[in-house]
Amino acid sequence: MTTLSPEIQSTLAQQGIELPSWAFGNSGTRFRVWTTEGTPRDAFEKIADAAEVNRVTGLAPSVALHIPWDKVDDFGALRRHAEDLGVVLGTINSNTFQDEDYKFGALTHESDRIRQKAIDHHIECIDVMDATGSRDLKIWLAEGSNYPGQTDMRARQDRLNDSLRQIYARLTGEQRLVLEYKFFEPSFYHTDVPDWGTSYAQVATLGDRAMVCLDTGHHAPGTNIEFIVMQLLRLGKLGSFDFNSRFYADDDLIVGAADPFQLFRILVEVIRGGGLNNPDVAFMLDQCHNIEAKIPGQIRSVLNVQEMTARALLIDHAALAAAQSANDVLGAQAVFMDAFYTDVRPALAEWRESRGLPADPMAAYAASGYQQKIEADRVGGTQAGWGA
Numbered sequence: 202m203t204t205l206s207p208e209i210q211s212t213l214a215q216q217g218i219e220l221p222s223w224a225f226g227n228s229g230t231r232f233r234v235w236t237t238e239g240t241p242r243d244a245f246e247k248i249a250d251a252a253e254v255n256r257v258t259g260l261a262p263s264v265a266l267h268i269p270w271d272k273v274d275d276f277g278a279l280r281r282h283a284e285d286l287g288v289v290l291g292t293i294n295s296n297t298f299q300d301e302d303y304k305f306g307a308l309t310h311e312s313d314r315i316r317q318k319a320i321d322h323h324i325e326c327i328d329v330m331d332a333t334g335s336r337d338l339k340i341w342l343a344e345g346s347n348y349p350g351q352t353d354m355r356a357r358q359d360r361l362n363d364s365l366r367q368i369y370a371r372l373t374g375e376q377r378l379v380l381e382y383k384f385f386e387p388s389f390y391h392t393d394v395p396d397w398g399t400s401y402a403q404v405a406t407l408g409d410r411a412m413v414c415l416d417t418g419h420h421a422p423g424t425n426i427e428f429i430v431m432q433l434l435r436l437g438k439l440g441s442f443d444f445n446s447r448f449y450a451d452d453d454l455i456v457g458a459a460d461p462f463q464l465f466r467i468l469v470e471v472i473r474g475g476g477l478n479n480p481d482v483a484f485m486l487d488q489c490h491n492i493e494a495k496i497p498g499q500i501r502s503v504l505n506v507q508e509m510t511a512r513a514l515l516i517d518h519a520a521l522a523a524a525q526s527a528n529d530v531l532g533a534q535a536v537f538m539d540a541f542y543t544d545v546r547p548a549l550a551e552w553r554e555s556r557g558l559p560a561d562p563m564a565a566y567a568a569s570g571y572q573q574k575i576e577a578d579r580v581g582g583t584q585a586g587w588g589a
Contacts (some may be wrong), residue, residue: 205548213549214556215478216510218444218503219263219291219485220254221270221319222247225496227332228489235491239575244271246579247251247283250496252286255377257562259553260503260530263291265485266333268420270296290333292379292441292485297369298343298387306344307394308355308364316364321587323368337441338372338415340365341381345388357393362403369407379440379483380404381414384421386451397429401438406492412440416487417456418447418469426463427470434474434482443487453489457497457505463507465541468513477510496572500562508556514538 204371205213225247229235241247246355248264264283273279283290297307297319305311307319328339342361346352370377382400385392394400397413404411413433420426433439446458457464468477475484484506490498517536550560559565566572 202311202547203515203543205511205545205552208583209462209511210552211553212478213507213511216260216507217262217484218260218506219252219264219265219483220261220499220503221267221487223267223296224486224488224490224499225250228272231548237379238493239572239579240495240579242579244273244279246575247271247289248279248288249286250575251499252283252288253496253566253569254499254503255288257502257559257569258500258503258507259556259558260507261288261499264288264337265292265294265369265432266290266329266335266385267294268296268329269424275404276329280333290335291531292337292339292532293326293330293333293335294339294341294484295323297322301345305352306357306393308340309344309361311356316360320367324371327368327376329375337377337379338368339367339379339381339441341383341414343387343391344393344535346390347388348390349492351390354391354393358399358403361393362406365403365407365411367529369411372410374518375410377410377412377440378404378407379412381416381419381443383416383419383451397433401433404438412481414441414443415439415452416443417446417464418443418445418451418453418487421479422449427466430467430470430476431474434470439474439476439482441483441485443485445486446487453487455490455493456486456502456504457509461505461509462541464509465512468506468509468510469516472513493506494572497566498565500566504562508549511545511549512540512543513523514545515545 225241227234227236227240241250251261251264280290297303298360302315307549308316310316372378380394380400380403382394382396383392384395400413404413415429417426434587443458446454447455448459471477486502488502521533521536554560
């Protein structure tokens with residue numbers, strides 16, 4: 202059986218992956234939102250479900266919130282609730298894509314009134330951050346156009362930058378603005394922040410506490426995502442990951458489901474660029490479990506990230522550097538593939554047990570009775586997820 206060195210074990214012990222609150226709520230497609238038994242009825246129950254993932258994996262110490270989906274009367278109470286369950290509140294995600302006023306844009310809108318409304322929403326999100334102790338405000342914009350000539354693309358970039366400057370000015374202390382990108386949908390001709398270059402160009406004008414968020418599902422087919430990871434780490438502007446998986450578009454599937462080797466390659470560059478266990482680079486899931494059980498889906502995703510991290514840490518860097526220096530194409534590729542094909546699951550199970558965690562977190566959750574309890578206790582839960 203493959204063994205994990207003390208150095209690898211120490212690195213893995215520091216790994217933390219933030220869970221999205223919306224992954225525990227009902228979600229669906231453009232055609233229907235599917236309901237599931239045991240769905241949380243409020244943000245407090247979402248936090249409880251997230252804490253279960255952390256209990257059996259030791260990998261999920263924080264939970265991201267989405268405003269207004271997770272609005273509560275007392276965010277201080279929500280923060281204490283999370284801490285009592287052994288987790289903390291993390292990234293605050295804004296929402297400017299479900300209001301009628303934002304049909305033709307929010308932070309890019311031609312109307313000063315609507316644009317100010319969107320700016321004020323983000324200021325409200327920063328107020329939430331003050332109450333929860335959150336560091337990051339993450340912004341994803343469903344803005345753009347469907348037809349050539351429909352709008353002035355350049356003017357929209359100018360308005361976006363002005364809006365972001367006003368939001369950034371409200372940040373205090375260590376708080377950060379993290380701008381996500383997505384190459385299409387729901388706007389199909391042009392999207393206002395379609396790629397890492399546009400996100401970088403915008404945040405670079407704001408200041409040191411403005412960063413780029415990379416969602417692994419937000420790229421055109423065939424995109425070399427690990428190159429983007431490398432470049433943003435090299436530039437010091439990779440603020441966070443949204444880990445998920447895609448077959449065709451923004452599928453938001455379990456991490457590594459479509460292409461485990463891609464996840465491995467991404468993590469290789471994360472390690473190479475100093476992004477692993479770096480407090481300036483947040484690891485987060487962004488998923489919607491439409492047909493699978495919510496909590497097990499999150500458990501599977503964080504375990505997949507852990508497994509591919511362990512494989513990436515097995516790379517023989519001395520052998521790789523020697524092969525690269527000698528332009529030994531096959532030799533260098535073999536070093537990569539040797540690490541990728543190593544089955545680390547038995548070693549990870551043994552290591553978990555040594556830390557007082559279940560060897561098999563999926564089985565431990567299934568045996569815990571938690572799922573049966575929430576299905577019996579929670580009636581009428583509809584807490585929003587994507588598409589709800």
